Amino acid sequence: MSDTSSAVGATVVQRWRTVRWVLLALVLIVGVATASAYLTAPREGGRMDPEATSPDGAHALVALLRDHGVDVVTATDLAGVERAASPDSLLVVAPTPYLVDDDGLRRLEGLPGDLLLVEPSSWTREALAPGVKAADATSFGGDPDCDLPEATRAGRVQLNLSATFEAVDGAAPLTRCYRGALVRQEQRGRTVTVVGTADFMTNSGLLQQGNAALAMNLAGARPTVIWYAANRIEGESDGATSIMDLIPGRVGWIVLQLCLVVAVVALWKARRIGPLVAENLLVVVRASETVEGRGRLYRSRRARDRAASALRTSVLQRILPRLGLGAQSDPASVVETVAGRIRHEPSAVQYALFGPDPTDDDQLVALSRLLDDIERQVATS
Structure with missing residues (x-):
């Protein structure tokens, strides 16, 4: 029993040592932000008010x-x-x-x-x-x-x-x-x-x-x-009594105590975050399984046009940043830049990136190999 109490006490001390620096940093950040906001905030006032830092002040x-x-x-x-x-x-x-x-x-x-x-x-x-x-x-x-x-x-x-x-x-x-x-x-x-x-x-x-x-x-x-700079008619008071003037002075201390109680309860009820625990996955899913599943789906529906469009879009998304081009670049500029970069025929690059859809599986496979070759040469050039 004593060993368990000692372990719990040691854990609490370790957690407090970690949390106290975080709390201290938060307090400092809030304090600096509050002071900066107060010091840099414009002081409002009437027109030509000598203390006002607003545009109409003096x-x-x-x-x-x-x-x-x-x-x-x-x-x-x-x-x-x-x-x-x-x-x-x-x-x-x-x-x-x-x-x-x-x-x-x-x-x-x-x-x-x-x-x-x-x-x-x-x-x-x-x-x-x-x-x-x-x-x-x-x-x-x-x-x-x-x-x-x-x-x-x-x-x-x-x-x-x-x-x-x-x-x-x-x-x-x-x-x-x-x-x-x-x-x-x-x-x-x-x-x-x-x-x-x-x-x-x-x-x-x-x-x-x-x-x-x-x-x-x-x-x-x-x-x-x-x-x-007169701010009231001579002989009148500074202004009507506000609602804050009607609140007793002790109310401020009561509100402060309530805020302190709420903070203590929040710390007491807060969830204790322990160390990270490594867990073994129940099922291991290969990363390529999604790609293979989508490929089989395209093949079953003979959706060669969608498969070709997906391949071209993926290749363009990867090579355009390397070429210094944006997503809105026109096809002619992309073809000219790629052909100049890899010293390839512009017609072949045009066909690979923006050409017609393949009509059979052999053309789709050839297109994928051509796209892979273009992407590899752009990446290594």
Whole structure:
């Protein structure tokens, strides 16, 4: 009894030593795959979101600005903008549908520093750039045609579909670039720049001609950039309560324990795979028996055409890869290649591979010998 227990214990230990490395490898693979998927997954966000790596995000532009020594402060609320604002700062207002509060717009209007409005809504433009009015939209890509330094250094750009602007009657003169898609005006002691599209500043738009240079020149004009991308109306909460917020905290631990129990039961009930066992076959069947049986069947039915077709098809399947030909090669190319390879008469090769069906058994036997000879010569050539 003790010998049996010792043998069983030794077997269990051997199996565990084998299985533990497999389990460790699986854990490592899953861990690496999970970490890679998390790190490389695009971070979604709104249009011109400074943290979003999606095509409409602005993470690439923000990273470029920081690499060039610009202090970029990201803000999602007015309090953060007001803390970072200074006379030497540039406030970039990203396109957002949430900037609709009159009080919030007045607070932005009273901040020091320059202002860059990117694809502003009419509500935002009228409040922060009252001397600028909208004109017709245009699909534009080309030269700046102005003396604005940021635009002239960038040169030709691809702005795609963009709104255009012009000065309000009686307002200060505008500097209009790219047919009015980019305008600049001095208002109340600060520079206000309005751009009719955000496409050239997004992650995908930076790759087009001149766009990265124009975006860097406009957004990096000051040592400090305040990137304001409102994701909610000022004063509202971050969002409605989700179902996950209603689940008690202990539920997560309960689910984890249940998963652990299921894993233990699965290991307990799993089938134990032992060593391979060699067994003697009850019946030994020759490999050629199928071929002989099919040959007798063809002979009994006098199906010489099918037998010849089977022989030719098999030979072609074996020699075509050796000749560098595909299964769809035309017969003329196959005959020419085979004849050139084995230095045989093309007519004989044509008859052997694609000729008429034999009319008697002697012709079928002769055809099989000819096919065997062609295949042998192709294989040894």
